[in-house]
Amino acid sequence: MSKRVILLKNQTKKLDKYQKVFEDENFEPIFVPLITHTNIPGEILNLLHDYNYLNSLQCLIVTSQRTVECLVEEILPALDDISRNILINKVVYTVGPTTANFLKAIGFTNILGGFDAGNGDNLADIMITDLLDNDNTVVKDPKDINEILFLVGEIRRDIIPKKLHKRNLKVREVVVYKTEDKVDSLVHFNELYQDGDWVVVFSPQGTKPILNYIKGNDSSCVNYRLVSIGPTTEKYLNDIGMPPVVTSKKPEANSLLDAIKNSQVNNNNII
Known part of the structure; x- marks a missing residue:
């Protein structure tokens, strides 16, 4: 089972908390920047x-x-x-x-x-x-x-x-x-995505090209596992017909990690 986690967010300057928390648990966090500030x-x-x-x-x-x-x-x-x-x-x-x-x-x-x-x-x-x-x-x-x-x-x-x-x-x-959406986010995502990766959505902004691609019939993203950082983003994903496998209880790194690990244990997380 993949321990690669694609984080649809800009990496925080210096050391990103999500990077540290996931790497400490032997996950591989991969950042896909979506917007410029x-x-x-x-x-x-x-x-x-x-x-x-x-x-x-x-x-x-x-x-x-x-x-x-x-x-x-x-x-x-x-x-x-x-x-x-x-x-x-x-x-x-x-x-x-x-x-x-x-x-x-x-x-x-x-x-x-x-x-x-x-x-x-x-x-x-x-x-x-x-x-x-x-x-x-x-x-x-x-x-x-x-x-x-x-x-x-x-x-x-x-x-x-x-x-x-x-x-x-x-x-x-x-x-x-x-903020402005990056024009190359989908290209970047395609270069990094591997079958079975976790894909974490932090906010609707800048995600439309990637989510439309994942949802499309011609997408190579078959066994993706979509994760929401919180209830507001979960509602957005539900509204566009892409319900997440799991939602983090709190919008922070440790809670997100726990949600993914618990979902792995349940073995019901392949879409």
Whole structure:
């Protein structure tokens, strides 16, 4: 049984957590980059250079590793010491332990959500509890909660702001990076894929050429094993008629590895 795992994602700079976790268990992780990223720090820097705005911020939301990269590469280096210290000591809400660990590594000190928030819907619930009714007896007035700053990419889901807006919380979304699909992702995939490989889908973006190819009748991908990183991506795969063999319980490397290993034990994973 193959222990090759094709990860449909860009490899994280330095050491990718997925690479380490899978290699430690004698799997062979293979990365197929799907998108290119470009930082767009202008708008956020204009805001953060305003001391009054920075001090008034209630908290931040960071749900993407690409946002963390923009923070490291463009935002934090452009701030003076005072602004930087104010920012990294703000409460920051995030999804999944991987992004939480990246935020901790670059200096943020008050990170909430993380492992307890497997997706955006869960994170929004955590934030509502924290900000509005954290003592379970007194519901706070949303008017007393300052603006929440959500750092996003050009393409993003609106689950978090929609849920927060329903509770009348003020959320400002600021784009800090943009993404574009790579034109050669399918070529790259075809060069690497071997019959029986695990194929892990992290997000719908950039996957269409590969998934259409796998699904097509003329595809050489017969015994592929499709894996979803979480419930949102699982829903997308189900909607296009490609249900995954297994879905990771949490959007992080160890949970993904456990899901694949458990599926191997069941011996019901060849499509």
